[in-house]
Amino acid sequence: MRYSLLLLPAGWLALAAPLHAQNLPGGPPRPGTWAPIDAPTLARDYAHRGEYEKAAFLFEKLKSDEQTSPAVLPDYLATLQALKRYKDAEKLVKKAIKQHPEEGSYGVALGALYAAAGDPAAADKQYQRVVSQLTPALVQPVAAEFSKRELPVWAERAYLRGRELAKNNTGYAPQLIQLYTQSQEQEKLLSETLHLVERDEQQLPFVRNMLQNALHEEKDFDTLEKILLTKVQAQPDQQAYSELLLWLQVQRHDFAGALVQVRALDRRTGAQGARVLNLAGIAQRNRDYATAIAACEYVVREYRTGPNYGLARQLLLQAREAQVRDTYPVDPAQVQALAADYEKLLTELGRTPDAAPVMRQLANLYAFQLDNKPKAMALLQEVIAMPRASADVVDEAKTTLGDLYLLKGEPWEATLLYSQVEKAHPEAPLGYEAKLRNARLSYFAGDFKLAQSHLDILKEATTREIANDAMQLSLLIQESTAEDTLGLALKDYAAVEELVFQNKIPQAETGLDALLRKYPGHALQDDALFLKAKLQRRTGDYAAAVSTLAQITGNPKYDVLSDDALFLMAEIQDENLKDKAKAQELYQQVLTKYPGSIYVAEARKRFRRLRGDAVQ
Numbered sequence: 200m201r202y203s204l205l206l207l208p209a210g211w212l213a214l215a216a217p218l219h220a221q222n223l224p225g226g227p228p229r230p231g232t233w234a235p236i237d238a239p240t241l242a243r244d245y246a247h248r249g250e251y252e253k254a255a256f257l258f259e260k261l262k263s264d265e266q267t268s269p270a271v272l273p274d275y276l277a278t279l280q281a282l283k284r285y286k287d288a289e290k291l292v293k294k295a296i297k298q299h300p301e302e303g304s305y306g307v308a309l310g311a312l313y314a315a316a317g318d319p320a321a322a323d324k325q326y327q328r329v330v331s332q333l334t335p336a337l338v339q340p341v342a343a344e345f346s347k348r349e350l351p352v353w354a355e356r357a358y359l360r361g362r363e364l365a366k367n368n369t370g371y372a373p374q375l376i377q378l379y380t381q382s383q384e385q386e387k388l389l390s391e392t393l394h395l396v397e398r399d400e401q402q403l404p405f406v407r408n409m410l411q412n413a414l415h416e417e418k419d420f421d422t423l424e425k426i427l428l429t430k431v432q433a434q435p436d437q438q439a440y441s442e443l444l445l446w447l448q449v450q451r452h453d454f455a456g457a458l459v460q461v462r463a464l465d466r467r468t469g470a471q472g473a474r475v476l477n478l479a480g481i482a483q484r485n486r487d488y489a490t491a492i493a494a495c496e497y498v499v500r501e502y503r504t505g506p507n508y509g510l511a512r513q514l515l516l517q518a519r520e521a522q523v524r525d526t527y528p529v530d531p532a533q534v535q536a537l538a539a540d541y542e543k544l545l546t547e548l549g550r551t552p553d554a555a556p557v558m559r560q561l562a563n564l565y566a567f568q569l570d571n572k573p574k575a576m577a578l579l580q581e582v583i584a585m586p587r588a589s590a591d592v593v594d595e596a597k598t599t600l601g602d603l604y605l606l607k608g609e610p611w612e613a614t615l616l617y618s619q620v621e622k623a624h625p626e627a628p629l630g631y632e633a634k635l636r637n638a639r640l641s642y643f644a645g646d647f648k649l650a651q652s653h654l655d656i657l658k659e660a661t662t663r664e665i666a667n668d669a670m671q672l673s674l675l676i677q678e679s680t681a682e683d684t685l686g687l688a689l690k691d692y693a694a695v696e697e698l699v700f701q702n703k704i705p706q707a708e709t710g711l712d713a714l715l716r717k718y719p720g721h722a723l724q725d726d727a728l729f730l731k732a733k734l735q736r737r738t739g740d741y742a743a744a745v746s747t748l749a750q751i752t753g754n755p756k757y758d759v760l761s762d763d764a765l766f767l768m769a770e771i772q773d774e775n776l777k778d779k780a781k782a783q784e785l786y787q788q789v790l791t792k793y794p795g796s797i798y799v800a801e802a803r804k805r806f807r808r809l810r811g812d813a814v815q
Contacts, residue, residue, distance in 0.1 A: 239271050246274045254278045267295035269302060276308060285316040303329070303337035304344040311348055326353045330360050338364070342374065351382045369398045373405065380413040388413055389423055393430070396439045403439060407446055417803065420451060431460075438467060452804045454482040454490040462497060472498035472507040479514055485801070488522035512544055513557055520564065527775065528739040534568045550581070552588040559596050566603050567702060576603055591629060594620045598633055605640065606701050614640055628662045635665055638672065643697040645690040647676050678722045688718040692727060699734070708734050725757035729764060736767075741775045762793040766802060773805060783809040 242257035258266060258275040265271055272295050279288035292309040299305060310325035329341060330353065338361030345354035355378060358371040372395040379388035392406045414420055427444040434440060441460050448457035457478055465474040479494035495515035502508055516537065523533045541561040548554035558578045566575035582588060582596040601616035617633045617640070624630030638653035650672070657669035679689040691714045698707035711731045715724065728751050735744035748771075751757045751764035769785030772778045786806040789798055796802075 239265065242278075243271070243274045246278045249281075251278045251281045255282060255284075263294070264298060266291065267298045269299070272305070273308075276312070280312065280315050285312065288312050301337075303333070303341040306332075307341060307344040307348065307350075307353075326350070330356050333357065333360050333364065335361065335364050338371070339374075342371075346378065351378055354378055369395055372402075376409050376413075380409065385413075385419050385422065389426060393426065393440070393443075396443060397437060400439045400442075403442055406443065410447075411450075420447070423447060424451075435463075438464070441467075449478070449481060450800075452485055452487070452800050454478065454485065454487045455493075458482075458490055458494055458497075461494075471505040472502045472511060476507060476511060476514060479518065483514075483518050483521055486521075486525060488518055488525070491518040492522065509548065509553065513560070516541055516544065516557075517560060520560070524568070527736050529568065529737075534564065538564050538569060552585055552592075555582045555585055555588045555592045555596070558582050559592065559599060562596070563599060566599070566606065570702070572603055572606060576600065579603070590623070594623055594629055594633075598629070598636065601633075601636060605643075610640055610644065628665065631657055631662055631665045635669060638669070642672065642676070642693050643700075645686070645693060647680060647686050647689065651676055675723075675726065681722070683721065688714065688721050688723050691717070692723050695727075695730070699730070704734055704738060708738075725751050725754075725760045728757075729760050729767075732764070732767065736771055736775065741771050744771055745776075762789060762796040762798060765789050765792070766796070766798040769802070769805070773809070779809050 238257050238261060242254045242261075245251070245254035245257065254274070255278050258271070258278060261271065266275055272291070276288055276291060279285075279291065289309070289312060292305060292312060295302070296305045296309065306325065306329035310322045310329065313319075313325055314322035326345075333341060338357055342354045342357035342361070345351070345357055355375065358375050358378070362368060362370040372391060375391050376388060376395070379385075379391060388409075392409060395402050396406045410423070414423065424444070424447055427440055427447065430437065430440045431444055441464055445457050445460040445464065448454070448460065458475070461474050461478045464470075465472060468474070475494050475498050479491045479498075482488075482494065483491035492515060495511050495518055498505075498507055498511035499515060502511070519540075520537055523529060523537055526533075538561065541557060541564065545554055545557050545561065548557060550558070559582055562575040562578040562582075564575075565571040565578070579596045579600040583593055583600070585593070597616045597620050601613040601620075604610070604612040604616070614637055617637045620633035621630050621637065624633070634653050635657055638650045638657065641647070641650035641653065654669045654673040654676075658666055658673060676686075676689065679692070680686045683689065691710065695707050695710040695714065698704075698710060708731065711727050711734070714727050715731075718724070728747055732744045732747040732751075735741070735747060745768055748764045748768045751760055752768065757764075765785060766789050769782050769789065772785060773782035783806055786802045786809070789796060789802040790806065793799070
């Protein structure tokens with residue numbers, strides 16, 4: 200569209216000089232001269248500055264097709280509305296609709312004009328006319344215009360009309376889902392997403408992402424779970440519903456419920472236990488050992504001749520070991536029974552490369568739980584010397600052997616092994632793990648500068664767990680040496696952590712008490728108290744652990760570890776002291792006081808269990 204140039208007296212141009220003098224050919228005009236100027240641009244500038252009379256004068260001088268062009272009409276219409284010249288505005292829009300029938304937004308603009316003039320009935324009638332006269336090409340722009348004008352009901356009607364025109368009852372689903380998300384119409388959102396995924400299972404990733412962004416309230420998750428459970432029971436052959444329910448239950452840390460779904464999906468997809476074992480790993484990482492064990496036992500029982508049987512046996516023992524390790528105080532008889540089961544599995548598998556991971560796990564058990572370092576080291580050295588063993592398993596054995604040298608007080612042998620693994624896997628999780636151990640070794644030795652150099656690299660590691668561990672240790676070093684530049688208190692604390700690593704719990708507790716007396720008010724006080732509480736729990740002194748944690752939760756300056764301490768206190772009341780009412784109260788405090796905490800999902804699940812909510 201070529202716009203006409205309007206000749207105006209220089210006095211008029213002076214009004215716009217601050218905006219336009221620099222754009223005029225040859226600079227600002229001399230008094231008494233005439234100069235050409237882009238009239239639409241000048242008119243729009245006046246409109247944007249709120250000088251509507253001047254803007255209207257200029258707009259009226261434009262040619263008819265210029266006035267109704269998409270580049271001019273919105274500002275011209277806004278100008279007339281600001282001047283309350285509604286009749287003129289109505290004539291202008293109707294003329295624009297005739298001249299540009301391809302511009303679907305003009306019909307919406309006419310309805311908005313009626314609403315601005317105080318005639319909502321006329322506005323609704325016009326919007327209805329726009330929707331009823333839609334063509335497939337106009338659905339998207341018209342709906343977008345409705346959304347732009349904050350008219351979500353009419354945007355929805357436009358998309359639904361488009362669906363009728365296309366004779367496709369899943370058409371415009373992404374747009375409708377986005378619309379319902381923005382307008383927080385949860386029932387329609389859930390209905391639309393489920394309808395979409397029912398028709399096209401390929402949309403599952405999209406639907407999961409949309410639900411992840413849209414659902415925030417607990418009641419919304421409850422509603423979705425109830426809907427999905429009903430649909431899974433009514434339509435068991437509709438795999439998409441089972442997949443979505445499984446995803447939801449994992450999101451909510453309802454691993455027991457997820458196990459029911461994943462077993463059915465595993466059978467349906469012919470995965471021979473692979474999907475069940477994947478869930479077992481997730482459950483174990485989230486400390487739901489009962490579900491992890493149940494999942495592994497299912498695969499062992501149902502797929503004795505399948506390709507995942509051996510792996511399931513190994514993972515079952517790992518889950519049981521984790522459960523024993525995290526049940527306080529640790530029961531030596533259970534540890535001995537677990538070691539016997541490892542030996543039995545090793546006898547079944549034979550001392551072959553396939554059994555190397557079992558040998559490494561058994562070595563861990565002998566080293567850290569049964570205090571039999573010679574036997575542990577012999578097993579690890581056997582794995583390292585095994586000709587056809589996986590390189591990763593061999594290097595994992597080297598890492599564990601390094602830990603044993605550290606236990607024996609031989610740090611140079613430990614760092615040699617860690618460095619070998621680090622060099623062999625420079626950009627892999629195993630290499631990062633070895634580097635983290637080297638950082639920890641430097642930390643134990645009181646060389647915080649060297650430890651920090653390792654940690655700075657690890658904070659960028661692709662493995663989230665390693666990056667988080669590195670970040671926590673790095674922050675501990677930074678905070679503790681900010682005022683105490685010599686790091687005297689941190690050296691004492693690192694020595695205590697080394698004692699814990701060596702499983703010398705009484706000596707570690709004595710060291711913590713000495714540290715707390717020696718450095719009152721130090722930044723390490725909350726860390727020392729939290730570690731002390733964990734050791735008290737580990738030795739079965741639950742009441743003392745709760746009392747120690749209360750020193751953190753009751754002191755506002757210990758804000759960094761407050762949510763950790765509160766959750767651990769609730770866990771002790773729940774699992775060890777069996778005071779369900781107190782545990783429920785404390786879990787609720789986690790939810791209300793620390794809504795952004797990493798413990799929220801687990802605290803919510805445990806709170807609901809203690810409250811007596813039905814477990815599906």
